Amino acid sequence: MSYTACMPELPEVETIRRTIEPLVLGKTILEIRLLDTSIAQGTPERVRGEPVGTTITAVNRRGKHLILMLDNGKGLALHLRMTGSVLLEPPTHNPRVRAELLLSDDVRLYFNDMRRLGVMELIDDLDARMEKMGPEPLSDEFTTEALQSRLARHRIPIKAALLDQHIIAGIGNMYADEALFLSRLHPTTPAAELSLEQVARLWTALREVLTLAIANQGASIDTYVLPSGERGTAYDCFNVAHKKGAPCPRCGTPLERLMVRKRGAYYCPVCQRPDKPQNSEA
Protein backbone atom coordinates (compact mmCIF):
# COMPACT_ATOMS: atom_id res chain seq x y z
CA MET A 1 0.00 0.00 0.00
CA SER A 2 1.23 3.49 -0.68
CA TYR A 3 1.00 6.46 1.63
CA THR A 4 1.32 9.59 -0.44
CA ALA A 5 0.50 13.24 -0.38
CA CYS A 6 -0.74 14.95 2.69
CA MET A 7 -1.11 18.65 2.53
CA PRO A 8 -1.22 21.45 5.04
CA GLU A 9 -4.71 21.69 6.49
CA LEU A 10 -5.98 23.80 9.38
CA PRO A 11 -3.80 22.20 12.11
CA GLU A 12 -0.66 22.41 9.98
CA VAL A 13 -1.20 26.06 9.03
CA GLU A 14 -2.12 26.93 12.61
CA THR A 15 1.11 25.33 13.79
CA ILE A 16 3.10 27.43 11.33
CA ARG A 17 1.21 30.53 12.46
CA ARG A 18 1.97 29.93 16.12
CA THR A 19 5.61 29.25 15.36
CA ILE A 20 6.36 32.30 13.27
CA GLU A 21 4.12 34.93 14.90
CA PRO A 22 6.46 35.72 17.82
CA LEU A 23 9.39 35.90 15.42
CA VAL A 24 7.90 38.29 12.89
CA LEU A 25 5.64 40.44 15.06
CA GLY A 26 6.62 44.12 14.79
CA LYS A 27 9.20 43.42 12.11
CA THR A 28 9.37 45.57 8.99
CA ILE A 29 9.30 43.98 5.54
CA LEU A 30 12.53 45.00 3.82
CA GLU A 31 12.28 42.96 0.65
CA ILE A 32 10.24 40.22 -0.98
CA ARG A 33 12.15 38.09 -3.44
CA LEU A 34 9.93 36.18 -5.84
CA LEU A 35 12.21 33.49 -7.20
CA ASP A 36 9.20 32.10 -9.04
CA THR A 37 6.85 34.89 -10.09
CA SER A 38 4.11 32.43 -11.02
CA ILE A 39 3.20 31.99 -7.35
CA ALA A 40 1.98 35.60 -7.24
CA GLN A 41 -1.76 36.15 -7.44
CA GLY A 42 -2.35 39.31 -9.38
CA THR A 43 0.85 40.92 -10.61
CA PRO A 44 4.25 39.97 -9.15
CA GLU A 45 5.10 43.67 -8.98
CA ARG A 46 2.23 44.34 -6.59
CA VAL A 47 2.91 41.33 -4.39
CA ARG A 48 6.58 42.10 -3.94
CA GLY A 49 6.26 45.86 -4.09
CA GLU A 50 3.44 47.11 -1.92
CA PRO A 51 4.31 45.28 1.32
CA VAL A 52 7.85 46.68 1.40
CA GLY A 53 8.21 49.19 4.20
CA THR A 54 5.17 48.00 6.12
CA THR A 55 5.30 46.45 9.57
CA ILE A 56 3.74 43.12 10.56
CA THR A 57 1.08 43.67 13.22
CA ALA A 58 -0.14 40.08 13.54
CA VAL A 59 -0.07 36.68 11.91
CA ASN A 60 -3.53 35.32 11.29
CA ARG A 61 -4.97 32.12 9.92
CA ARG A 62 -8.25 31.77 8.07
CA GLY A 63 -9.01 28.27 6.87
CA LYS A 64 -5.80 27.14 5.25
CA HIS A 65 -4.60 30.69 4.53
CA LEU A 66 -1.66 32.07 6.50
CA ILE A 67 -1.94 35.86 6.59
CA LEU A 68 0.69 38.38 7.56
CA MET A 69 -1.26 41.41 8.75
CA LEU A 70 0.36 44.65 7.62
CA ASP A 71 0.16 48.06 9.28
CA ASN A 72 -1.47 49.49 6.16
CA GLY A 73 -4.53 47.34 6.75
CA LYS A 74 -3.75 44.87 4.01
CA GLY A 75 -2.80 41.24 4.33
CA LEU A 76 -0.03 39.26 2.70
CA ALA A 77 -1.55 35.81 2.35
CA LEU A 78 0.16 32.50 1.74
CA HIS A 79 -1.66 29.37 0.68
CA LEU A 80 0.52 26.27 0.80
CA ARG A 81 -1.88 24.09 -1.21
CA MET A 82 -0.32 20.64 -1.55
CA THR A 83 3.39 20.75 -0.87
CA GLY A 84 4.21 24.22 0.36
CA SER A 85 6.12 24.94 3.56
CA VAL A 86 7.31 28.00 5.46
CA LEU A 87 10.84 27.73 6.75
CA LEU A 88 13.12 29.85 8.92
CA GLU A 89 16.26 28.57 7.23
CA PRO A 90 16.91 27.71 3.59
CA PRO A 91 15.91 24.07 3.01
CA THR A 92 18.63 21.48 2.54
CA HIS A 93 16.29 18.68 1.45
CA ASN A 94 14.24 19.21 -1.72
CA PRO A 95 15.03 22.88 -2.02
CA ARG A 96 12.35 24.51 -4.14
CA VAL A 97 12.29 28.01 -2.71
CA ARG A 98 9.68 30.10 -4.51
CA ALA A 99 9.96 33.23 -2.39
CA GLU A 100 12.04 34.81 0.37
CA LEU A 101 10.80 37.42 2.83
CA LEU A 102 13.51 39.61 4.28
CA LEU A 103 12.45 41.29 7.53
CA SER A 104 14.14 43.67 9.91
CA ASP A 105 16.43 42.27 12.62
CA ASP A 106 17.71 39.67 10.15
CA VAL A 107 14.56 37.57 10.24
CA ARG A 108 13.88 35.63 7.04
CA LEU A 109 11.06 33.43 5.86
CA TYR A 110 11.41 30.97 3.02
CA PHE A 111 8.41 29.75 1.04
CA ASN A 112 9.36 26.31 -0.25
CA ASP A 113 7.08 24.38 -2.60
CA MET A 114 8.00 21.31 -4.61
CA ARG A 115 4.99 21.55 -6.87
CA ARG A 116 4.06 25.07 -7.80
CA LEU A 117 0.47 25.12 -6.64
CA GLY A 118 1.01 27.32 -3.60
CA VAL A 119 0.28 31.02 -3.96
CA MET A 120 1.13 34.37 -2.41
CA GLU A 121 -1.38 37.20 -2.58
CA LEU A 122 -1.71 40.76 -1.36
CA ILE A 123 -5.28 41.18 -0.15
CA ASP A 124 -6.70 44.71 0.10
CA ASP A 125 -10.09 43.96 1.63
CA LEU A 126 -9.52 41.07 4.01
CA ASP A 127 -13.01 41.08 5.49
CA ALA A 128 -14.68 40.83 2.09
CA ARG A 129 -12.42 37.98 1.04
CA MET A 130 -12.76 35.97 4.21
CA GLU A 131 -16.52 36.35 4.30
CA LYS A 132 -16.76 34.09 1.28
CA MET A 133 -15.33 31.25 3.31
CA GLY A 134 -17.26 28.98 5.65
CA PRO A 135 -16.96 29.32 9.44
CA GLU A 136 -13.83 28.48 11.40
CA PRO A 137 -14.50 25.07 12.96
CA LEU A 138 -12.77 26.02 16.23
CA SER A 139 -14.51 29.37 16.62
CA ASP A 140 -17.41 30.18 18.93
CA GLU A 141 -19.69 30.94 16.00
CA PHE A 142 -19.28 27.38 14.75
CA THR A 143 -22.14 25.70 16.58
CA THR A 144 -23.92 22.43 15.93
CA GLU A 145 -26.80 24.47 14.55
CA ALA A 146 -24.50 26.39 12.23
CA LEU A 147 -23.09 23.15 10.87
CA GLN A 148 -26.54 21.63 10.51
CA SER A 149 -27.98 24.56 8.58
CA ARG A 150 -25.02 24.64 6.23
CA LEU A 151 -25.06 20.92 5.52
CA ALA A 152 -28.81 20.92 5.01
CA ARG A 153 -28.38 22.96 1.82
CA HIS A 154 -26.26 20.35 0.06
CA ARG A 155 -27.02 16.91 -1.23
CA ILE A 156 -23.37 16.19 -2.07
CA PRO A 157 -21.55 13.42 -0.14
CA ILE A 158 -20.68 14.52 3.39
CA LYS A 159 -17.01 13.90 2.60
CA ALA A 160 -17.19 16.40 -0.27
CA ALA A 161 -19.10 18.89 1.86
CA LEU A 162 -16.37 18.85 4.53
CA LEU A 163 -13.76 19.59 1.87
CA ASP A 164 -15.71 22.55 0.47
CA GLN A 165 -14.14 25.69 1.98
CA HIS A 166 -17.36 27.64 1.38
CA ILE A 167 -19.25 25.31 3.70
CA ILE A 168 -16.61 24.97 6.40
CA ALA A 169 -13.06 26.34 6.41
CA GLY A 170 -9.80 24.53 6.91
CA ILE A 171 -10.75 20.87 6.52
CA GLY A 172 -8.77 18.76 4.05
CA ASN A 173 -8.70 15.13 3.09
CA MET A 174 -7.00 13.77 6.20
CA TYR A 175 -9.08 15.46 8.86
CA ALA A 176 -12.32 14.91 6.96
CA ASP A 177 -11.65 11.16 7.05
CA GLU A 178 -10.69 11.27 10.72
CA ALA A 179 -13.82 13.20 11.69
CA LEU A 180 -16.11 10.91 9.70
CA PHE A 181 -14.58 7.88 11.41
CA LEU A 182 -15.04 9.32 14.91
CA SER A 183 -18.65 10.21 14.12
CA ARG A 184 -19.25 6.81 12.44
CA LEU A 185 -20.54 8.30 9.20
CA HIS A 186 -20.07 6.79 5.76
CA PRO A 187 -18.25 9.23 3.44
CA THR A 188 -20.89 9.11 0.71
CA THR A 189 -23.88 9.92 2.91
CA PRO A 190 -25.63 12.96 1.40
CA ALA A 191 -24.86 15.94 3.62
CA ALA A 192 -28.48 17.04 3.81
CA GLU A 193 -29.62 13.62 4.99
CA LEU A 194 -27.70 13.66 8.26
CA SER A 195 -29.89 13.58 11.32
CA LEU A 196 -29.48 16.19 14.02
CA GLU A 197 -27.83 13.59 16.20
CA GLN A 198 -25.38 12.65 13.44
CA VAL A 199 -24.52 16.30 12.84
CA ALA A 200 -23.90 16.71 16.56
CA ARG A 201 -21.52 13.74 16.50
CA LEU A 202 -19.74 15.19 13.48
CA TRP A 203 -19.41 18.60 15.16
CA THR A 204 -17.80 17.05 18.22
CA ALA A 205 -15.53 14.89 16.07
CA LEU A 206 -14.31 17.84 14.01
CA ARG A 207 -13.36 19.82 17.09
CA GLU A 208 -11.62 16.82 18.68
CA VAL A 209 -9.68 15.88 15.58
CA LEU A 210 -8.46 19.41 14.87
CA THR A 211 -7.59 20.18 18.49
CA LEU A 212 -5.61 16.97 18.88
CA ALA A 213 -3.76 17.56 15.60
CA ILE A 214 -2.78 21.09 16.62
CA ALA A 215 -1.51 19.75 19.94
CA ASN A 216 0.68 17.41 17.90
CA GLN A 217 1.85 20.19 15.58
CA GLY A 218 0.28 18.70 12.46
CA ALA A 219 0.89 15.53 10.49
CA SER A 220 4.15 15.08 8.59
CA ILE A 221 3.17 12.23 6.29
CA ASP A 222 4.76 13.69 3.22
CA THR A 223 6.21 17.16 2.71
CA TYR A 224 4.77 19.15 5.63
CA VAL A 225 7.28 20.23 8.26
CA LEU A 226 7.38 22.89 10.93
CA PRO A 227 9.19 26.17 10.13
CA SER A 228 12.13 24.70 12.05
CA GLY A 229 12.22 21.72 9.69
CA GLU A 230 11.00 19.36 12.41
CA ARG A 231 8.13 16.96 11.85
CA GLY A 232 4.67 17.11 13.38
CA THR A 233 3.42 13.95 15.08
CA ALA A 234 -0.32 14.11 14.45
CA TYR A 235 -0.18 11.06 12.17
CA ASP A 236 0.55 8.94 15.24
CA CYS A 237 -2.96 9.80 16.44
CA PHE A 238 -4.74 8.97 13.20
CA ASN A 239 -7.32 6.22 13.19
CA VAL A 240 -7.98 5.79 9.48
CA ALA A 241 -6.41 8.44 7.25
CA HIS A 242 -3.74 6.95 4.97
CA LYS A 243 -4.09 3.62 6.75
CA LYS A 244 -5.70 1.31 4.19
CA GLY A 245 -5.42 -2.32 5.26
CA ALA A 246 -4.61 -1.52 8.88
CA PRO A 247 -7.06 -2.88 11.48
CA CYS A 248 -9.86 -0.54 12.53
CA PRO A 249 -9.00 0.75 16.05
CA ARG A 250 -12.61 0.17 17.10
CA CYS A 251 -13.53 -3.22 15.57
CA GLY A 252 -10.39 -4.63 13.96
CA THR A 253 -11.79 -4.84 10.43
CA PRO A 254 -9.21 -3.93 7.78
CA LEU A 255 -9.68 -0.29 6.77
CA GLU A 256 -10.66 0.41 3.21
CA ARG A 257 -10.26 3.26 0.76
CA LEU A 258 -12.81 4.36 -1.78
CA MET A 259 -13.01 7.28 -4.18
CA VAL A 260 -15.45 10.07 -3.38
CA ARG A 261 -15.48 12.80 -6.02
CA LYS A 262 -11.99 11.81 -7.19
CA ARG A 263 -10.63 11.99 -3.63
CA GLY A 264 -9.39 9.03 -1.63
CA ALA A 265 -11.56 8.33 1.42
CA TYR A 266 -10.20 6.06 4.14
CA TYR A 267 -12.84 4.48 6.36
CA CYS A 268 -13.97 1.41 8.27
CA PRO A 269 -16.55 -0.55 6.27
CA VAL A 270 -18.12 -1.89 9.49
CA CYS A 271 -18.14 1.12 11.82
CA GLN A 272 -19.14 3.47 9.04
CA ARG A 273 -21.88 1.55 7.25
CA PRO A 274 -23.73 3.61 4.65
CA ASP A 275 -27.18 2.27 5.51
CA LYS A 276 -27.34 2.65 9.25
CA PRO A 277 -30.94 3.39 10.26
CA GLN A 278 -31.45 7.13 10.28
CA ASN A 279 -33.23 9.07 12.99
CA SER A 280 -35.97 10.27 10.72
CA GLU A 281 -37.80 13.29 11.94
CA ALA A 282 -41.24 13.08 10.40
Place this chain on the structure above:
DNA sequence: CCCGGAACCTGAAGGC
Protein backbone atom coordinates in the same frame (compact mmCIF):
# COMPACT_ATOMS: atom_id res chain seq x y z
C1' DC B 1 -27.95 27.70 -7.88
C1' DC B 2 -26.11 23.04 -7.87
C1' DC B 3 -23.08 19.67 -9.19
C1' DG B 4 -19.38 17.08 -11.75
C1' DG B 5 -15.20 17.16 -14.18
C1' DA B 6 -10.85 19.18 -16.05
C1' DA B 7 -6.80 21.70 -15.24
C1' DC B 8 -2.86 23.17 -12.60
C1' DC B 9 1.78 20.87 -10.88
C1' DT B 10 5.71 17.33 -10.01
C1' DG B 11 7.66 13.25 -7.77
C1' DA B 12 6.58 8.53 -6.50
C1' DA B 13 5.03 4.28 -7.80
C1' DG B 14 3.20 0.73 -10.75
C1' DG B 15 2.82 -1.66 -15.33
C1' DC B 16 4.91 -3.74 -19.15
Place this chain on the structure above:
DNA sequence: TGCCTTCAGGTTCCGG
Protein backbone atom coordinates in the same frame (compact mmCIF):
# COMPACT_ATOMS: atom_id res chain seq x y z
C1' DT C 1 16.61 -1.69 -16.37
C1' DG C 2 13.82 1.92 -18.22
C1' DC C 3 10.12 4.26 -20.33
C1' DC C 4 5.38 5.47 -19.87
C1' DT C 5 1.18 6.13 -17.36
C1' DT C 6 -1.24 7.00 -13.32
C1' DC C 7 -1.94 8.96 -8.91
C1' DA C 8 -1.81 12.20 -4.97
C1' DG C 9 -5.26 16.44 -3.56
C1' DG C 10 -6.45 22.08 -2.74
C1' DT C 11 -8.48 25.20 -5.53
C1' DT C 12 -10.52 27.50 -9.55
C1' DC C 13 -12.84 27.50 -13.70
C1' DC C 14 -16.14 25.82 -16.99
C1' DG C 15 -20.10 23.43 -18.75
C1' DG C 16 -24.52 21.07 -18.26
